[in-house]
């Protein structure tokens with residue numbers, strides 16, 4: 215496969231240049247109140263929010279934070295504190311950008327399901343969507359349990375439990391309700407902070423690689439910055455070593471990280487960084503997290 219082909223396939227990896235200047239601390243956009251989200255609208259956002267309330271995963275929606283490419287992020291409250299609800303879009307609107315490349319190497323036991331997902335029937339889209347949501351939970355749990363710096367998933371770890379929140383993923387909010395952690399792409403960093411963020415980002419990449427994963431969209435657009443700590447987010451497209459494009463995706467992630475860190479004054483050569491990351495894989499791993507019963 216040529217590099218150009220992969221570049222085309224992955225053209226939407228998030229590497230837009232960010233404006234320089236002060237850190238844009240995230241403030242919830244309009245304070246969309248619970249009342250507006252819980253008016254009856256079958257199958258829509260409101261029904262999903264109501265289900266999350268019914269299941270007791272949240273007690274209140276505080277605000278709509280951000281409408282992204284594939285999902286809308288809401289700030290909510292739950293029994294264990296502030297929650298980030300990542301609500302995936304309606305089937306038709308969601309792009310399922312290049313999902314085939316990330317799914318390659320995954321084993322789908324049901325041939326009919328595989329055909330349905332290949333053709334874009336409504337049923338196929340539904341399966342793809344819940345597949346991506348469940349994948350995001352499963353990846354979050356794996357990375358969280360392994361001690362990596364990712365938001366704590368708030369439903370699960372049993373797939374039976376988290377499948378009930380589809381098409382939403384619930385995780386701990388990084389930051390506070392009034393001051394939500396900015397993405398590294400929006401943060402204004404001193405040279406020391408930039409260096410620390412860079413080091414932590416390389417450790418994060420190595421941490422995933424040690425587990426046999428590549429993120430698939432790794433750049434400052436999917437890294438949060440809070441209290442001098444980098445937190446990795448946005449995992450539906452994470453792929454495993456079984457994927458024949460694994461090495462290309464890894465190289466692509468390194469390139470995106472290098473490019474997106476330039477505005478923080480970090481100049482690095484992607485080939486050198488790749489070797490550095492591979493060396494880190496053999497170094498000490500983070501301490502695994504023990505789940506409380």
Ligand SMILES: Nc1ncnc2c1ncn2[C@@H]1O[C@H](COP(=O)(O)OP(=O)(O)OP(=O)(O)O)[C@@H](O)[C@H]1O
Pocket residue numbers: 228240279280281282283284285286287298300365385386387388389394395396397435436438447448449
């Ligand atoms: N746990 C979290 N705590 C705080 N903010 C978060 C958290 N998870 C996600 N966000 C915010 O929500 C935004 C969207 O999340 P995410 O990147 O997972 O979704 P996306 O659909 O890929 O959106 P985008 O197109 O912006 O990348 C992030 O850019 C970040 O600002």
Ligand SMILES: [Mg+2]
Pocket residue numbers: 282435436448
């Ligand atoms: Mg993202």
